[in-house]
Amino acid sequence: xxxxxxxxxxxxxxxxxxxxxxxxxxxxxxxxxxxxxxxxxxxxxxxxxxxxxxxxxxxxxxxxxxxxxxxxxxxxxxxxxxxxxxxxxxxxxxxxxxxxxxxxxxxxxxxxxxxxxxxxxxxxxxxxxxxxxxxxxxxxxxxxxxxxxxxxxxxxxxxxxxxxxxxxxxxxxxxxxxxxxxxxxxxxxxxxxxxxxxxxxxxxxxxxxxxxxxxxxxxxxxxxxxxxx
Numbered sequence: 001x002x003x004x005x006x007x008x009x010x011x012x013x014x015x016x017x018x019x020x021x022x023x024x025x026x027x028x029x030x031x032x033x034x035x036x037x038x039x040x041x042x043x044x045x046x047x048x049x050x051x052x053x054x055x056x057x058x059x060x061x062x063x064x065x066x067x068x069x070x071x072x073x074x075x076x077x078x079x080x081x082x083x084x085x086x087x088x089x090x091x092x093x094x095x096x097x098x099x100x101x102x103x104x105x106x107x108x109x110x111x112x113x114x115x116x117x118x119x120x121x122x123x124x125x126x127x128x129x130x131x132x133x134x135x136x137x138x139x140x141x142x143x144x145x146x147x148x149x150x151x152x153x154x155x156x157x158x159x160x161x162x163x164x165x166x167x168x169x170x171x172x173x174x175x176x177x178x179x180x181x182x183x184x185x186x187x188x189x190x191x192x193x194x195x196x197x198x199x200x201x202x203x204x205x206x207x208x209x210x211x212x213x214x215x216x217x218x219x220x221x222x223x224x225x226x227x228x229x
Contacts, residue, residue: 002123007077014084021095024084031077035081038070048063145163
């Protein structure tokens with residue numbers, strides 16, 4: 001049966017299994033307002049009926065019918081509020097379950113993608129980094145060796161070569177609270193080979209093969225002295 005009164009739209013929402021919790025919440029507030037209005041109307045009708053009892057029988061019957069109609073409207077709004085409250089709770093629970101399921105599926109999809117990327121991309125990337133670090137180590141050692149020869153020849157002050165990682169086109173330097181942190185503390189070579197105690201771990205935490213080298217291992221490498229500090 002088609003409902004034509006002021007509660008029609010709210011009743012439609014209460015019966016709609018696809019209504020969202022937001023829509024139901026909005027309808028619930030409107031239904032509560034309708035309930036308050038119906039309660040006020042019933043109180044007015046009750047008072048009118050009491051007064052009409054001392055009037056003509058026709059007036060009393062009319063007031064009686066008005067009171068009955070007001071009671072029906074209050075009962076209807078009470079039932080509507082109750083239904084919407086139940087539907088609101090059910091819908092929130094359903095939406096929470098759906099949100100959790102969606103989140104789980106998204107996390108699982110990303111986890112699978114990362115696992116696949118690790119399998120396909122990590123080894124080549126690690127090999128690239130290892131090769132680059134080997135070149136860096138060799139280049140820094142060569143720079144240090146040439147600088148020593150320049151120093152022996154009395155040409156170091158004018159012609160000294162700058163260390164690879166000290167150059168402006170190398171990685172940018174981080175800063176600490178006191179200004180510029182010494183570059184050797186944040187060296188790619190140092191932080192990849194070992195952790196720097198008392199300072200942040202530099203650009204990488206540990207080396208690409210998954211561990212930090214010991215002091216003995218580090219001392220055996222052909223690395224300029226300023227990388228050992």
